[in-house]
Every structure is written in C-alpha cells, then in structure tokens.
Amino acid sequence: MKIAIIGSRGYPYVYSGYETLVKELSERLVERGIEVTVYCHKALFQDRPKQVNGVKLVYLPSIETKVLSQFIHSFFSMIHACFSKVDVIFVVNSANGPFGVISKIFGKKTAINVDGMEWLRPKWKGLGARYFYFASWLSTKLYDQIINDSEEMRNIYLKLFKRDSIVIAYGATIRQTQDASKIKKWGLEPSGYYLIVGRLIPDNNADLIIKGFMQSKSLRKLVIIGDVPYKDEYSENIKLMGKEDSRVLFTGYVTDPEELAELYHNAYVYLHGHEFGGTNPTMLKAMAYGSCILALNTKFNQEMLQGGKFGLFFEKQPGSVCEVIENMEGHPSLAQAMKESSVDGINEKYSWDYVTNRYIQVFEQLM
Known part of the structure; x- marks a missing residue:
C-alpha cells in the first residue's frame, strides 16, 4: 500500500x-x-x-x-x-x-x-x-x-x-519528569508558575488568561510558551500587556521537546484557552505529562476532560479565570491530586x- x-x-x-x-x-x-x-x-x-x-x-x-x-x-x-x-x-x-x-x-x-x-x-x-x-x-x-x-x-x-x-x-505519549533542572534557564522552580502553551492568536485566548491572572493575588509566575511566525498586532499587544506585571514571562517558542516536557511537568497549573477545534494536541500533552488542567469551558474541552473528570473549567471572562486561579492557590492538595489523575485521561483512543x-x-x- x-x-x-x-x-x-x-x-x-x-x-x-x-x-x-x-x-x-x-x-x-x-x-x-x-x-x-x-x-x-x-x-x-x-x-x-x-x-x-x-x-x-x-x-x-x-x-x-x-x-x-x-x-x-x-x-x-x-x-x-x-x-x-x-x-x-x-x-x-x-x-x-x-x-x-x-x-x-x-x-x-x-x-x-x-x-x-x-x-x-x-x-x-x-x-x-x-x-x-x-x-x-x-x-x-x-x-x-x-x-x-x-x-x-x-x-x-x-x-x-x-x-x-x-x-x-x-x-499522545505518556512521559514522567526526568530532569526538573531544565526549567532553571528561565528562572523557574517546580510548582512556581502557571503555564500557557500555544500560538498567540485570538482564539487561544491568551489575553483573557493573562488579564485574569493579573487580577489574582498569586505570587507565582505566569509562563507563556509560543508566538506567531509573523508580525502581528494581536501578539504584540499581548506582549505589551504582559510587561505591566513582573510575574508574566514570555519564553517565545521552545523547540527542545525535553525542555517543553519539563515545563509541563513542573507547572503548578496548566491553563488552556483554546476555543475552536476538536481534540487539541497541546492539552493532550498536558494530560500525558501529568498537568493540573484548567480549561476554557467549551464542548470540545469538556469532551477531552470527560466533563471535569480530568480537569476544571473557567468561563470566557477574566473574572472567571481569576476565580479559578484563586481557588487553586488556596488548595494545593487539589492541584496535586489533579496532576496525579490527569494522565489517566490518556486512554486507548489517544x-x-x-x-x-x-x-x-x-x-x-x-x-
């Protein structure tokens, strides 16, 4: 064939x-x-x-x-x-x-x-x-x-x-953390940051998540991995917005798969704002790498996380993002339990x- x-x-x-x-x-x-x-x-x-x-x-x-x-x-x-x-x-x-x-x-x-x-x-x-x-x-x-x-x-x-x-x-390929020191190049510590991964385009809603995070009282960082391979007003505005808060860190593209995996593994929470599309490869990685997942409430994300079995949801409002972040700040044991269970969502079909x-x-x- x-x-x-x-x-x-x-x-x-x-x-x-x-x-x-x-x-x-x-x-x-x-x-x-x-x-x-x-x-x-x-x-x-x-x-x-x-x-x-x-x-x-x-x-x-x-x-x-x-x-x-x-x-x-x-x-x-x-x-x-x-x-x-x-x-x-x-x-x-x-x-x-x-x-x-x-x-x-x-x-x-x-x-x-x-x-x-x-x-x-x-x-x-x-x-x-x-x-x-x-x-x-x-x-x-x-x-x-x-x-x-x-x-x-x-x-x-x-x-x-x-x-x-x-x-x-x-x-997706299930992977356990192997070398947490790989995240030190960005000045990060395990569980010391929230994570966004994806292109800086409107329907991934990085601006929504950044606004919600900036409203929170979290002492952790917000790390945004990704960019767009062309000059773009939306992405430039997001980067300018991030400069208003010292907690926000843009890494650009991370091309080393081992470094990217460790960034997933060691994040306190992975924040997923992708709005359109079906099964999202970025969130699949978060599940396969054992991330605590907070996702935008869409029917596609509901399907992937099986209605909340392997993650929690926020609405398309900065206030809702802030609320779920504040909740996770007050419940580190919940975050840890979600990290341990999310990998179970990678069943046979994935x-x-x-x-x-x-x-x-x-x-x-x-x-």
Missing part, C-alpha cells in the same frame, strides 16, 4: 498539531510496511534528503505568505500526487477542500482530516471565513472519507454539511499506535 500525505508543512518539521500527526503517523505506517510519501514546503528545508526514517519526501515550492503559502503548496502537491502511483492521498486541513476536484478527475482515493471550525477563528475575517466554510463544505462533497478528531466535531459536520465522518483523535491502526483501516477500506 502506498500513501501520499499533503497539506502540512512537511516531515520531520513539527510546528503544529498537523505536523505532529504527520510525523507520528507516517513513521508508524512505515514500520508496518506501508510506503509513505510526505509533501514538504521547499522553503522550510535547507537540507532536502529524499528519505528520512523510511519516509519518502517530495519538496515543492510555494509563495511564502501568511495566507497563500499552504494553499498554493497543496495545489501543486495534489497534482504531483495524482500523477504518482500512490493508492490513497491523505489530506490534512479543510482549506484544501477544493483540491478534491483534482483527485476526482484522476480517480484517486482520498481521505481528509478536516480539523476544526476554521471559519469561526477571529484571524479569518470576511472573505477568509467564507472561504473556509465553503472549503469545508466542499471537503464533504469531494473526498471519499471525512475524518474528524472528536465526537463533538463529527456532530457539527453532520449538522452543518449533512455528511458523517470517522472520528480518529490525535495521540494512543498513537491505536490512531495509526484506525488510519490503516480507513486506507484499506478505501482501496
């Missing part, structure tokens, strides 16, 4: 949930004797080997702009894949919905992971939001198999687009091996 994967930045480039999925899935598919080709953004790779860890790589150019880069790259990738001898083309990101026309013309079997409700994200306004809605609708018409990463997202697609989908969540087996089933059925 030969599989082509398009729609991500490439392999082994890991920047977001999609790249993590591509990396973990493609490596495991190769281990099972499946030939995998991943399409990569040429501009992101100085070295361009034809194969890494058994994964075949194709580097194609694009116009590197915030809006058009992925769109143009996926267009060229789909054409290239359709002229190849692959059995199934696996696409990530519903923005690539229109390219299903190309695979239909060539008679290629396809599956698409449509991710979340991109059309609701604040960064896409007007024409951008309408395009994402249209592209998501087209995905349900043009691709042979639709894949969602949560039951809640499956229900949304069924209601909006009248097309059912298979649910395959993202995976295992990368299980995720891989489910994708193999989809590809085999398509063939």
Whole structure:
C-alpha cells in the first residue's frame, strides 16, 4: 500500500498539531510496511534528503505568505500526487477542500482530516471565513472519507454539511519528569508558575488568561510558551500587556521537546484557552505529562476532560479565570491530586499506535 500525505508543512518539521500527526503517523505506517510519501514546503528545508526514517519526501515550492503559502503548496502537491502511483492521498486541513476536484478527475482515493471550525477563528475575517466554510463544505462533497478528531466535531459536520465522518483523535505519549533542572534557564522552580502553551492568536485566548491572572493575588509566575511566525498586532499587544506585571514571562517558542516536557511537568497549573477545534494536541500533552488542567469551558474541552473528570473549567471572562486561579492557590492538595489523575485521561483512543491502526483501516477500506 502506498500513501501520499499533503497539506502540512512537511516531515520531520513539527510546528503544529498537523505536523505532529504527520510525523507520528507516517513513521508508524512505515514500520508496518506501508510506503509513505510526505509533501514538504521547499522553503522550510535547507537540507532536502529524499528519505528520512523510511519516509519518502517530495519538496515543492510555494509563495511564502501568511495566507497563500499552504494553499498554493497543496495545489501543486495534489497534482504531483495524482500523477504518482500512490493508492490513497491523505489530506490534512479543510482549506484544501477544493483540491478534491483534482483527485476526482484522476480517480484517486482520498481521505481528509478536516480539523476544526476554521471559519469561526477571529484571524479569518470576511472573505477568509467564507472561504473556509465553503472549503469545508466542499471537503464533504469531494473526498471519499471525512475524518474528524472528536465526537463533538463529527456532530457539527453532520449538522452543518449533512455528511458523517470517522472520528480518529490525535495521540499522545505518556512521559514522567526526568530532569526538573531544565526549567532553571528561565528562572523557574517546580510548582512556581502557571503555564500557557500555544500560538498567540485570538482564539487561544491568551489575553483573557493573562488579564485574569493579573487580577489574582498569586505570587507565582505566569509562563507563556509560543508566538506567531509573523508580525502581528494581536501578539504584540499581548506582549505589551504582559510587561505591566513582573510575574508574566514570555519564553517565545521552545523547540527542545525535553525542555517543553519539563515545563509541563513542573507547572503548578496548566491553563488552556483554546476555543475552536476538536481534540487539541497541546492539552493532550498536558494530560500525558501529568498537568493540573484548567480549561476554557467549551464542548470540545469538556469532551477531552470527560466533563471535569480530568480537569476544571473557567468561563470566557477574566473574572472567571481569576476565580479559578484563586481557588487553586488556596488548595494545593487539589492541584496535586489533579496532576496525579490527569494522565489517566490518556486512554486507548489517544494512543498513537491505536490512531495509526484506525488510519490503516480507513486506507484499506478505501482501496
């Protein structure tokens, strides 16, 4: 069986949930004797080997702009894949919905992971939001198999687009703390800080959490890991807001996975403000690394934390954030108990091996 994967930045480039999925899935598919080709953004790779860890790589150019880069790259990738001898083309990101026309013309079997409700994200306004809605609708018409990463997202697609989908969540790898000294480079101590991890974009609500934290009387720090890879007014305003309080620390990107894991492990509380999307890889890591989790109250976060079994919730108001922080400040034993239990939320459906087996089933059925 030969599989082509398009729609991500490439392999082994890991920047977001999609790249993590591509990396973990493609490596495991190769281990099972499946030939995998991943399409990569040429501009992101100085070295361009034809194969890494058994994964075949194709580097194609694009116009590197915030809006058009992925769109143009996926267009060229789909054409290239359709002229190849692959059995199934696996696409990530519903923005690539229109390219299903190309695979239909060539008679290629396809599956698409449509991710979340991109059309609701604040960064896409007007024409951008309408395009994402249209592209998501087209995905349900043009691709042979639709894949969602949560039951809640499956229900949304069924209601909006009248097309059912298979649910395959993202995976996570359970890890215990190994070297707490790795956090000292930022002047941090175990349990001495709250943690936010994610891109500094409006729908991740870092501004909401920072405002709520600044209203609290906590003596701990608030550490924000992440940024955006482009100049952006929203992210710049957040950084300016953080300068008003000496407790707030921005690390930028943390690319060392061992350092990132220790930052999760040793945080007093992990704060999750992601609003749209289904199964969120960032919160999966928090669960797998044994974090005490406080999350924005959305139906997606409720599903992941099983209605509060593996974390607590706050509303979309700074006052609510402040309230849950003050509660955790007064109950360190609760925070510790939540740290010890959150890893139990990583059940079979969040295992990368299980995720891989489910994708193999989809590809085999398509063939």
